[in-house]
Amino acid sequence: MTGHSTRLPGGRRPRTGSISIRDVARAAGVSYQTVSRVINGHASVRESTRQAVLAAIRELGYRPSRAARTLASGRTSSVTVLTSNTTRYGYAATLQGIEEAGRAAGFSVGIFVLDSAEPAAVRATVEVASDPIEGAVIVLAYDLAGVRALQALPAGVPVVAAVEASAAGAHRPYPHAWLDDRAAAAHATRYLLDLGHETVHYLSIPSSTKTSDRTAGWRRALDEAGVPAPAPLPGGWTPRSGYQAGRQLAADERVTAVLCGNDDLALGVLCAMREAGRAVPGDVSVVGFDDAPQSAFFAPALTTVRLDFAGLGRDCFHLLRARFDHGEIAATASPPELIVRASAGPPPASG
Amino acid sequence: MTGHSTRLPGGRRPRTGSISIRDVARAAGVSYQTVSRVINGHASVRESTRQAVLAAIRELGYRPSRAARTLASGRTSSVTVLTSNTTRYGYAATLQGIEEAGRAAGFSVGIFVLDSAEPAAVRATVEVASDPIEGAVIVLAYDLAGVRALQALPAGVPVVAAVEASAAGAHRPYPHAWLDDRAAAAHATRYLLDLGHETVHYLSIPSSTKTSDRTAGWRRALDEAGVPAPAPLPGGWTPRSGYQAGRQLAADERVTAVLCGNDDLALGVLCAMREAGRAVPGDVSVVGFDDAPQSAFFAPALTTVRLDFAGLGRDCFHLLRARFDHGEIAATASPPELIVRASAGPPPASG
DNA sequence: CCAACGGATGTTAGCGCTCACATGGGCGGG
DNA sequence: CCCGCCCATGTGAGCGCTAACATCCGTTGG
Numbered sequence: 001m002t003g004h005s006t007r008l009p010g011g012r013r014p015r016t017g018s019i020s021i022r023d024v025a026r027a028a029g030v031s032y033q034t035v036s037r038v039i040n041g042h043a044s045v046r047e048s049t050r051q052a053v054l055a056a057i058r059e060l061g062y063r064p065s066r067a068a069r070t071l072a073s074g075r076t077s078s079v080t081v082l083t084s085n086t087t088r089y090g091y092a093a094t095l096q097g098i099e100e101a102g103r104a105a106g107f108s109v110g111i112f113v114l115d116s117a118e119p120a121a122v123r124a125t126v127e128v129a130s131d132p133i134e135g136a137v138i139v140l141a142y143d144l145a146g147v148r149a150l151q152a153l154p155a156g157v158p159v160v161a162a163v164e165a166s167a168a169g170a171h172r173p174y175p176h177a178w179l180d181d182r183a184a185a186a187h188a189t190r191y192l193l194d195l196g197h198e199t200v201h202y203l204s205i206p207s208s209t210k211t212s213d214r215t216a217g218w219r220r221a222l223d224e225a226g227v228p229a230p231a232p233l234p235g236g237w238t239p240r241s242g243y244q245a246g247r248q249l250a251a252d253e254r255v256t257a258v259l260c261g262n263d264d265l266a267l268g269v270l271c272a273m274r275e276a277g278r279a280v281p282g283d284v285s286v287v288g289f290d291d292a293p294q295s296a297f298f299a300p301a302l303t304t305v306r307l308d309f310a311g312l313g314r315d316c317f318h319l320l321r322a323r324f325d326h327g328e329i330a331a332t333a334s335p336p337e338l339i340v341r342a343s344a345g346p347p348p349a350s351g
Numbered sequence: 352m353t354g355h356s357t358r359l360p361g362g363r364r365p366r367t368g369s370i371s372i373r374d375v376a377r378a379a380g381v382s383y384q385t386v387s388r389v390i391n392g393h394a395s396v397r398e399s400t401r402q403a404v405l406a407a408i409r410e411l412g413y414r415p416s417r418a419a420r421t422l423a424s425g426r427t428s429s430v431t432v433l434t435s436n437t438t439r440y441g442y443a444a445t446l447q448g449i450e451e452a453g454r455a456a457g458f459s460v461g462i463f464v465l466d467s468a469e470p471a472a473v474r475a476t477v478e479v480a481s482d483p484i485e486g487a488v489i490v491l492a493y494d495l496a497g498v499r500a501l502q503a504l505p506a507g508v509p510v511v512a513a514v515e516a517s518a519a520g521a522h523r524p525y526p527h528a529w530l531d532d533r534a535a536a537a538h539a540t541r542y543l544l545d546l547g548h549e550t551v552h553y554l555s556i557p558s559s560t561k562t563s564d565r566t567a568g569w570r571r572a573l574d575e576a577g578v579p580a581p582a583p584l585p586g587g588w589t590p591r592s593g594y595q596a597g598r599q600l601a602a603d604e605r606v607t608a609v610l611c612g613n614d615d616l617a618l619g620v621l622c623a624m625r626e627a628g629r630a631v632p633g634d635v636s637v638v639g640f641d642d643a644p645q646s647a648f649f650a651p652a653l654t655t656v657r658l659d660f661a662g663l664g665r666d667c668f669h670l671l672r673a674r675f676d677h678g679e680i681a682a683t684a685s686p687p688e689l690i691v692r693a694s695a696g697p698p699p700a701s702g
Numbered sequence: 703c704c705a706a707c708g709g710a711t712g713t714t715a716g717c718g719c720t721c722a723c724a725t726g727g728g729c730g731g732g
Numbered sequence: 733c734c735c736g737c738c739c740a741t742g743t744g745a746g747c748g749c750t751a752a753c754a755t756c757c758g759t760t761g762g
Contacts, residue, residue, distance in 0.1 A: 018483040020748055031712050036750065044709055061505055065484040067421040068748035071717050075750095078461070086447045087644075092438040099437070099464050106479070110429070110461040113450050128457070132369040133416040133718080154412060239648040264645065271648040293438075294615065297590040297622040299650040371718055382742050387720065395740055419718035422747050426720095484748080 019060045028056035039064060066108065070133060078108040079320060080129050081138045084145040086113060088237060089292040090262070090309050091140055094162055097313020098138060105321065110134075117145035119152070126152045138162065138316045141176075147208045150174065160319045162312055164213035175323060177315040177333070181289070184305045184336035185217030186224075188259055188287050191338060193225050196346045197257040197285065202232040203245050203269065205261030205289075214261055214289065230255075235265050242268020249284075250276035256284050256347040263288040263295045266302055270343065274299075281345035291339055301341035308334040370411045379407035390415060417459065427487055429459040430671060431480050433500050434491040437464060439588060440643040441613070441660050442491055445513055448664020449489055456672065461485075468496035470503070477503045489513065489667045492527075498559040501525065511670045513663055515564035526674060528666040528684070532640070535656045535687035536568030537575075539610055539638050542689060544576050547697045548608040548636065553583040554596050554620065556612030556640075565612055565640065581606075586616050593619020600635075601627035607635050607698040614639040614646045617653055621694065625650075632696035642690055652692035659685040 021039075025032035030049060037045050038053040045053075056062075070076055081098055085091045095111065102109045112129040114122055126149050130137055141147050141161045153159055160175045165182035192200045202218045215232055222229040233245045242265035249255050250272050260266035266288030273280050280286055280300055288295060288304035295302040311333025322329045372390075376383040381400060388396050389404040396404075407413075421427055432449055436442045446462065453460045463480040465473055477500050481488055492498050492512045504510055511526045516533035543551045553569045566583055573580040584596045593616035600606050601623050611617035617639030624631050631637055631651055639646060639655035646653040662684025673680040 018748090022748080032749085033713080033751095034711060037711090040750085044711085046710065049710080063478070063481065063483045063505070065422070065748055066482045067418040067484050068717090069750075070418040071416070071422055071719085071747090072749040072751080074717070080459070086437065086450070087440060087443040089438060092443045095462075096437045096464065099462055100466075103463065103476070103479075108431070108461050108463070108479075110459050111446075111450055112454065112459070113447065115451075125454070127414070128454075129459075130414065131417045132414045133418050154414070239645050243648060267645055267648045271650065271652075274650060294590050294618055294645060297594060297618045299622065299625060301622075369718090373718080383719085384721095384743080385741060388741085391720085395738095397740065400740080416718055419747090420720075422717090422749085423719040423721080425747070 018065070019062045021062075021064075024053065024056045024060055024062050027060060028052045074133070076134050076136060077106055078102075078110060078134055079136045079138055079317065080110045080112060080131075080134065081140065082112050082114060082126070082129055082146065082149050083140040084114040084117070084143055085237075086111065088264075090142065090290055090307065093309035094140055094313040094316075097310035097315075098317050099313075100310070101314040101317035105317070107317075114145040114149055117143070117148060119148060122148045123152045125149070126154075130154055130157045132157075136320055138320060141208060143206060143208050158320065158323060160316050160323070162316050164208060165217070175319050177312055177319055177331075179307050179309070179312050179333060179336055181305070181307065181336060182213040182217035182220075184307070184338070185214040185259065185289070186221040187217075187336075187338055188289075188305050189218045189221035190225070191340075192257040192259065192285060192287060192344060193221065193227065195257075195285065195344065198347070199227050199230060199257070201230050201249060201255050201258045203235045203242065203249070203258055203260045203265055204232050205235060205237055205265065212261075218259055235261060237262065237264060239264045239268040239271070242266060243272050245269065246272025247276065249273075250278050257286075257344070258284065259287050259289075261289055263290045263292045263302060263304055266295075266304065266343075267298055270298055270300075270302070280343055283348055285344035285347070287344050296341060298343070300343045303341045303344040304339050306337045306339050308336075369416070370413045372413075372415075375404065375407045375411055375413050378411060379403045421484060425484070427485050428457055429453075429461060429485050430487045430489055430668065431461040431463060431482075431485065432489045432491065433463050433465060433477070433480055433497065435465045435468070435494055435496040436588075437462065439615075441493065441641055441658065444660035445491055445664040445667075448661035448666075449668050450664075451661070452665040452668035456668070458668075465496040465500055468494070468499060470499060473499045474503045476500070477505075481505055481508045483508075487671055489671060492559060494557060494559050509671065509674060511667050511674070513667050515559060516568070526670050528663055528670055528682075530658045530660070530663050530684060530687055532656070532658065532687060533564040533568035533571075535658070535689070536565040536610065536640070537572040538568075538687075538689055539640075539656050540569045540572035541576070542691075543608045543610065543636060543638060543695060544572065544578065546608075546636065546695065549698070550578050550581060550608070552581050552600060552606050552609040554586045554593065554600070554609055554611045554616055555583050556586060556588055556616065563612075569610055586612060588613065588615060590615045590619040590622070593617060594623050596620065597623025598627065600624075601629050608637075608695070609635065610638050610640075612640055614641045614643045614653060614655055617646075617655065617694075618649055621649055621651075621653070631694055634699055636695035636698070638695050647692060649694070651694045654692045654695040655690050657685075657688045657690050659687075 021032045021035045025035045099109050137159045139150050139161045141163045163176045163178045165180050189200050235241050235245050246269035288302045291304045291306035318329045372383045372386045376386045450460050488510045490501050490512045492514045514527045514529050516531050540551050586592050586596050597620035639653045642655045642657035669680045
């Protein structure tokens with residue numbers, strides 16, 4: 001027998017070819033702990049040592065392993081965002097905001113999309129998405145799937161939610177950030193009313209709850225003006241859905257103003273009106289929601305409510321950190337703002 | 352002295368409160384290795400044992416730690432996608448495709464956005480994004496930032512790229528997936544030519560390389576038809592950019608057909624034409640690229656090229672896995688397809 | 703001139719998990 | 733009736749890193 005040259009019990013695969021902190025230490029002639037100190041910017045490392053380590057790092061092309069670091073420290077440096085969609089403007093922009101804030105703080109952000117609002121499916125996705133150590137989660141709870149995800153999240157997972165306007169009385173057991181789309185909807189409705197319209201119809205996006213906030217804002221404005229609220233039309237998210245609803249709206253001579261739950265819906269409505277020979281804004285005014293980059297170029301240019309989704313995303317991230325670090329965070333999202341363009345005007349002369 | 356009750360050297364914080372495989376093992380009365388086997392679906396675990404372990408898992412609410420698993424196995428189960436944007440339709444849809452395929456395979460997907468194409472910025476982002484153990488990266492190299500990221504990626508990082516049509520002769524040192532937008536551009540151009548237009552103008556998106564593939568396809572179709580190619584107009588990504596270029600185009604009586612690098616650009620052009628009193632498609636035909644969900648509802652409905660970004664995303668992911676697992680993957684992305692709607696028609700009667 | 707100090711560095715343990723191997727108990731065949 | 737085999741399970745090691753502590757050294761002040 002060749003003795004110790006035989007594979008010892010536990011003699012291991014050299015597995016990954018990646019260079020570790022130990023390789024760097026060897027190259028720099030220090031202990032690996034010193035390397036760790038350099039990486040983490042700890043004080044009390046002599047400048048010459050630090051330089052030697054840095055040189056070794058560069059030479060070997062060493063990059064730290066996030067997994068190992070997370071495991072060893074117990075501190076995570078990544079967030080997972082749960083969303084039902086990545087292509088819709090509001091969602092994508094929020095995501096981009098989260099990523100921006102996260103990257104600035106040295107966090108990596110992961111995404112999980114909720115394919116369906118089906119409780120079992122949501123539960124399954126949530127299950128894998130909520131890692132006990134990678135932990136932190138941001139849920140885009142603009143819709144049913146998101147709200148359900150929030151509920152399905154195991155207790156103890158640090159979470160913040162991006163939600164529709166926070167209801168005054170609603171108790172939410174998790175930190176959350178929101179854009180005041182309730183006030184925004186009220187504002188847009190009032191704008192239309194002030195233009196002289198007798199009432200304003202509302203084409204809604206699918207709601208996350210029984211009472212959508214945009215719907216609530218619209219209804220409030222109508223109530224305050226003492227105007228009876230027509231039944232809101234339930235819409236989807238897409239232009240197609242807006243188009244279908246738009247055909248109904250166009251067929252009804254009495255509708256002269258319609259507020260849409262988002263710009264895609266408004267685009268569909270615009271298309272349906274054109275097809276039906278109803279002039280916008282001559283015969284009917286339409287106002288959108290979100291101010292997607294395209295909306296200024298619709299025919300006619302869409303009057304809409306601008307929402308600072310990226311700011312909301314950043315706020316969500318900061319809220320998450322605040323939860324662990326300190327206590328205070330300043331909101332960075334701009335308040336909603338009505339962008340007046342060409343798609344809304346006074347009602348036609350004769351009623 | 353209370354003896355061993357004093358903190359031993361190395362006596363540790365019980366740090367994370369999270370339940371580990373060992374807690375489950377204790378609860379189920381087996382070794383932690385058996386728990387590991389159950390989790391990983393290994394054979395040779397007696398059914399009764401498996402059930403006991405499963406019960407313990409449920410009861411304790413145990414969820415495996417991805418970090419620990421990755422670290423121990425050396426195998427990663429996550430991908431990072433590098434992109435310069437998340438809101439643009441093509442990017443967002445590709446991302447969604449990657450996520451879908453990834454989730455189906457039990458992978459988590461992270462994103463890093465490249466804020467700028469500035470080499471130093473790209474390098475910095477790439478540096479943090481490429482974890483030596485989480486390793487795998489998909490780059491959305493539709494633009495300069497993406498292409499630079501590809502170059503800046505440290506050697507040894509497993510990477511696949513989503514690129515513009517693969518140039519026949521171009522040697523790419525990494526696996527990549529693409530949609531044949533070169534052929535698609537040629538097809539769209541030919542369509543316009545066949546409609547009777549003397550030539551076709553091209554409004555390009557910013558190119559990742561000196562020779563964009565969409566541009567190349569357009570030029571090829573023109574060459575094949577023996578038609579001189581007008582200078583392509585350099586555009587950006589946004590409707591605004593399309594609008595600005597569109598004003599120039601509208602001012603030139605000779606342009607009767609314009610192909611746009613994406614639908615946003617086309618939207619801007621449509622807007623500019625309308626403003627200039629040039630009828631679409633009566634006076635000038637415009638064709639877009641991508642087939643965003645909005646495009647069918649533009650005024651007029653946009654004739655455009657549909658690109659299967661989600662399929663491309665899925666392909667990228669599978670390519671990445673194939674690199675390590677087996678060798679073959681079947682493309683799932685649908686080929687580009689010209690969607691004929693209302694924005695293109697024959698040129699005006701008199702030349 | 704030596705104790706006490708403190709800055710720089712090394713040592714030990716272990717995060718939660720997987721891998722390679724060791725072990726034990728039930729079974730069939732000689 | 734005992735051996736060898738295999739299935740089920742346990743044990744030992746270590747993935748790359750951080751935290752806590754130990755140690756070593758050159759100073760300084762009494």
